Amino acid sequence: MADVTAVQAWRSHGATRRSTHTLRLRVSAALIAVTVLAVLLVPPLVRLDQQAVDLAAKLLPPSWAHPFGTDDLGRDLLLRCVYGLRVSLLVGVVAAFTATLIGTAVGATAGALGGWADRTVMRLVDTLSSVPHLLLGIFVVAMFRPGVWPVVISVALTHWLSTARIVRAEVLSLRSRPHIDAAVSGGASRWRVTVRHLLPGVLPQAGLAAVLMVPHAMWHESALSFLGLGLPTHTASLGTLIQGARGSLLAGQWWPTLFPGLFLIIPTLAVAGLAGVWRERINPRRRSELML
Amino acid sequence: MLELREVTAGYDRRVPVVRNATLTVAPGEAVGLLGPSGCGKSTLARVAALLHRPDSGNVVLDGAPVHRYRHRAPRAQRTAIGVVFQQPRLSADPRLRLTDLIAEPLRATGRRSSVPERVAELADTVGLTPDLLTRRPHEVSDGQLQRACLARALVLRPRWLVCDEMTAMLDASTTAALVRVVEDYRTATGAGLLAVGHDRTLLNRWCDRTVHWDTVTPTATEAFV
Numbered sequence: 001m002a003d004v005t006a007v008q009a010w011r012s013h014g015a016t017r018r019s020t021h022t023l024r025l026r027v028s029a030a031l032i033a034v035t036v037l038a039v040l041l042v043p044p045l046v047r048l049d050q051q052a053v054d055l056a057a058k059l060l061p062p063s064w065a066h067p068f069g070t071d072d073l074g075r076d077l078l079l080r081c082v083y084g085l086r087v088s089l090l091v092g093v094v095a096a097f098t099a100t101l102i103g104t105a106v107g108a109t110a111g112a113l114g115g116w117a118d119r120t121v122m123r124l125v126d127t128l129s130s131v132p133h134l135l136l137g138i139f140v141v142a143m144f145r146p147g148v149w150p151v152v153i154s155v156a157l158t159h160w161l162s163t164a165r166i167v168r169a170e171v172l173s174l175r176s177r178p179h180i181d182a183a184v185s186g187g188a189s190r191w192r193v194t195v196r197h198l199l200p201g202v203l204p205q206a207g208l209a210a211v212l213m214v215p216h217a218m219w220h221e222s223a224l225s226f227l228g229l230g231l232p233t234h235t236a237s238l239g240t241l242i243q244g245a246r247g248s249l250l251a252g253q254w255w256p257t258l259f260p261g262l263f264l265i266i267p268t269l270a271v272a273g274l275a276g277v278w279r280e281r282i283n284p285r286r287r288s289e290l291m292l
Numbered sequence: 293m294l295e296l297r298e299v300t301a302g303y304d305r306r307v308p309v310v311r312n313a314t315l316t317v318a319p320g321e322a323v324g325l326l327g328p329s330g331c332g333k334s335t336l337a338r339v340a341a342l343l344h345r346p347d348s349g350n351v352v353l354d355g356a357p358v359h360r361y362r363h364r365a366p367r368a369q370r371t372a373i374g375v376v377f378q379q380p381r382l383s384a385d386p387r388l389r390l391t392d393l394i395a396e397p398l399r400a401t402g403r404r405s406s407v408p409e410r411v412a413e414l415a416d417t418v419g420l421t422p423d424l425l426t427r428r429p430h431e432v433s434d435g436q437l438q439r440a441c442l443a444r445a446l447v448l449r450p451r452w453l454v455c456d457e458m459t460a461m462l463d464a465s466t467t468a469a470l471v472r473v474v475e476d477y478r479t480a481t482g483a484g485l486l487a488v489g490h491d492r493t494l495l496n497r498w499c500d501r502t503v504h505w506d507t508v509t510p511t512a513t514e515a516f517v
Contacts, residue, residue: 178383181343182444186397187371190363200387 021277028273035267039086042079050079050236059253069255071241072248077259084236085263089214091151091221091237096213098156103163104199104206110164111171112194122168125161133158137220138229146232151224155217163209170202212275215268222264238264293318294340294373294452294484299349301339302332308347309335313509315486317452322478322485324495327505333488334378336508337456340486341375354451371401374445378457380437384429390440391425397448414443418473435466442470446477453478455487459494471498 054074062069068077110121128136137154144150174180175198183193218238224230225239233240238260245256294317302308309332317323327333338344339351345361352358353369360366377383384393394414395407415425418439429437438458445453453474459467475498478485489495495502 178377178379179385181338181341182375182377182383182441183385183396183400184362185341185343185370185373185375186400186444186448187367188396188400189367192400193363197385 021280024273025277028270028277031266031270032274035085035089035270038082039089042082043086046079048076048079050075050083051234052076059248059256061253062255068259069253071244071256077241077256080236080241081238081259081263084238084241084260085267087148087231087235087237088218088221088239088264089267091148091155092214092216092218095152095155095159095217095221096210098152099159099213099217100163100206100210101160102156103160103209104167104202106160107164107167108171108194108199108202111168111175112190112198114172114175118168122165125164129161133161134220134223137224138227141224141229146230148231148235151221151230154224155220159213159217159220163206163213166205166209167202170205171198174198174201208275208278211271211278215271218264218267293352293354294486295352296336296340297349297352299336299339299346299351301335301344301346301349305347310339310346311509312349315340315503315508317484317486319451319484320478320482321501322487322499324499324502325486325488325505325508326490326492326495326502327488327508329490331505332509333490333505334456337375337454337486337488341373341454342370343375367401371397371448372450373452373454374448374450376438376442376445376453376455376458378460380434380441380461381429383441384437386429389426389428390420390432390437393429393440394425394443394447397444401448410447411443414447417446417476418443419469435462438462438466438470439473442473446473449481451481451483453483453485455485455489457489458487460489460491467494 052075054070057066057070057074058072060066060070060074066076066078068081071077071080106121106125110118136158140154140157141150144153171194180193180197183197188196221230221237222239222242225237226243228243231237231240233244241260242257242264245253245260249257296313296315299310299313300308301310313332313336315323315325315336325333325336335344339346339361342351342353342358342361342365350357350359353372356369358365358369385396388396391411394411398404398407398410411425415422420436420439420443424432424436432440438461442458455474458474459470462470471494474485477483485499487495487499492502
């Protein structure tokens with residue numbers, strides 16, 4: 001009897017868990033969809049100039065005409081935020097996927113080769129991770145003229161380390177399984193074993209790492225721009241918007257800081273929510289627990 | 293001949309799992325290796341299948357000493373030995389359908405053209421119906437998956453078979469069926485067999501000669517005493 005109630009409790013607990021998951025999944029997916037649609041559709045559809053300066057309308061608080069208010073040059077902040085998000089998302093997505101590509105290649109090579117190659121590569125990764133990566137990023141950015149691509153390169157080159165570690169660990173654990181032994185015994189070359197049997201096994205983890213990296217890369221872009229090292233000031237990005245609004249915040253105008261800040265935080269939370277659901281799905285331990 | 297000469301192997305040089313094991317399988321001969329759980333049988337089987345480099349001692353395959361193991365072993369040597377492992381679940385790539393599982397060695401060795409014909413032939417031999425072939429490992433039973441694993445081991449027509457507790461996870465009828473498949477293959481091709489297991493009755497009935505772990509590794513018992 002006690003067993004039956006325990007099982008029922010477990011089931012209903014599982015059901016609540018699943019429904020909160022679904023809710024989280026829906027909210028996150030909706031937020032991401034709105035963000036992506038706004039970024040893709042607003043610039044071609046809304047024929048307003050985000051750079052249009054109107055000094056007569058500078059630093060207006062939020063109103064119906066300007067839902068997010070205007071900045072110190074009278075530019076509409078909603079429009080500026082959307083354009084800024086566009087640049088920040090572009091930097092985030094491209095940098096995150098480049099970083100994941102580098103990380104997967106390095107991690108898979110180290111894991112699949114093993115031995116001294118693995119030790120050398122992973123010590124190199126340890127060495128690089130011991131340097132604060134914002135510092136390393138600043139160093140890379142400083143080598144180029146300000147622009148979008150130097151920021152992408154800087155973020156990509158400093159963020160593959162964690163992916164390399166994750167992928168290597170996965171490859172190492174997969175490598176010792178009998179099905180890899182069977183492939184080797186069947187005459188598969190090292191390349192074939194890596195590409196056909198090891199990499200498909202680590203792709204879900206690498207994909208998760210890539211998705212989680214997108215908001216991180218956006219934050220880095222903002223940090224670099226805020227420090228005045230990333231994008232040039234006239235290019236709207238969330239970082240340059242926040243940086244430009246610093247002065248007016250002290251004068252009591254909160255809107256030029258708040259809205260770009262929210263635009264940075266909301267996609268981050270949405271991606272984190274989505275990644276959480278994904279992680280639960282690909283976690284084989286959780287899955288086998290459910291099958292019992 | 294598949295010869296293991298004074299093989300010492302393990303996963304840490306200081307604590308070898310197998311000490312000085314010597315074992316010979318003649319062409320066409322079936323040798324059963326009996327031993328208690330955890331004695332190192334599987335490690336020895338991995339060495340015999342060239343999947344694990346011994347710390348000392350060597351393997352001689354058809355008169356040619358083996359110097360390199362795993363990926364470094366010449367492909368002809370590696371594929372001369374077919375291996376079947378104990379746990380079909382772990383020895384099948386979860387992403388491959390059974391057809392691809394069986395065909396994988398053919399594709400890996402560039403014999404793509406013979407895939408449909410060989411797979412159909414072997415599926416029939418091991419008793420897998422066509423609808424099972426389109427399923428993935430999690431959609432079939434252990435017995436069906438082990439049949440596919442045996443088919444994969446036979447697909448390259450190896451001269452030697454290493455069966456590491458091949459039937460330990462299976463029921464009596466599947467065991468009988470798989471043993472018959474191996475025996476039919478051996479009668480047809482004259483392949484040698486190293487069957488590792490702990491089931492004395494099975495190995496005695498299956499193999500020409502059954503050796504006990506203690507006689508394979510004469511010094512091991514002294515070391516443990």
